[in-house]
Amino acid sequence: MSRATSGVPSPKESGETVEAAVIDRFPTLEYVPDSRAAWHDAETTGALTPSDALTFSSVPVVGSGTAVEIKAAQGRQSGGQRGRFYFRQQQHRALVDAGGVYLFVVYAPTYEHPHLARLLVPASVVDELIPSWIEVAGRLTHAKLAWSRIIDPSEVER
Template sequence: MSAARASSKHAGETAEAAVLERVPELEYVQDTENEHVDARVADVLVARSDVPTVALPVLEVGTLVEIKSVMVVYGENQARGRYYLREQQHRHLLEHGAVYLFAVCVPAPSRDVIAVKIVPATIVDELVSSWIDAGERPDYAQLSWSRIFDPAEVDRDGGERP
């Protein structure tokens, strides 16, 4: 694994831990148990102001959750962060009625969570216009956080205005 990928993986794990702390209704799922998701709903999760949902006022116990995080901005141009979705994982989420929990974080190293939103995989499917053929690596798509969040939601919670 390259140093950049290892750093990115560590940052994602840091953000994932912060999300699980923020949303106590979720429990961590070991990779050995299910490599396509990070968590599951352990206690009924009702949408609330700090954990809004799209089209789901309540998430039932057992619902599978994939946590995706990005920095609010990255690079010299301070571009909005982009979520990296893997096609095979996305198909698994669709088959199992799973959801994504998207998080926008403060730039590294802290990865403090600014905003979160839960979105069913079926709705995310409508946002993906095409999958990028990565050759020997898994096909993927990228989504800017502004496709999931209104920029005012992120600004309201203390994010930087990109």
Template sequence: MSSETLAAAKRAGHNAEHHVLDRVDALKPTSGEEHWDAVADTAIWPSEDLPFHGLCVVEAGLPVEIKSTMVVQTSVQRRGRFKLRAQQHSALVERSGVYLFVVCEPRPQREPLAMKIVPARSAGGLVDANASWRDELDGRGRKAQLTWTNVFDPAEVE
């Protein structure tokens, strides 16, 4: 991936993260030194806009990693993929953290179409069932990619 494409992907991810932080008042952004994007400042309960899978509440103090993808990407309209990093995933599992998965419009603003919270431990099961951890050449260790349909029913998004 070219540095220009990587920079655009990082910007789009940051835009999606900001939209999520604006919508979920109970999330407090981290300084960037942690392995995750936010911490639950207060307990977070499921809602119509933010369903949970595999848990009833995100307790205050738990780490939250925001993973976003576009509903479609590339000119062939391939479904977007969430990219998980093994080192980050292990840290989340160790701290009983969660992923907040976000599927966004295919625009630079990346407005969320759907969001869902999944415990990191359960997300590891999704990787085991649908993908695999692979060594990457970017120096950031092992990664896995999940198509958004591994996390969401298409009816939740489309």
């Protein structure tokens, strides 16, 4: 049975749902369509500052015009293991070169409390956390990183 017929959203659909909710939640984030820039989801239209709703790592404020890539991962996957963030190398390099940031979101698959944790991290810092890139014939070079490598599990697993 496919995901479409089982009623379970695909990882891409879940990611897009979380992305839209995050952009709606923060007024200084503006959606960027893939036709304009396929390497990030949003840009800041004004200063983005830390709050109870958004924890920052390594930077005190993000200025207007900053590229923001939103990465979403489930708190727990169906097998019980922690979810992972998925990075495409070409997209990551473009974000690093532009001085962009990642906005990481851990979400519950039920969407009852969709955003268990959020953390904003400069792409250059994430570059140091990626242990290696995976090359597979016929696929883009990519990396996966458990959300617990970036976000304190106590923030999610309460």
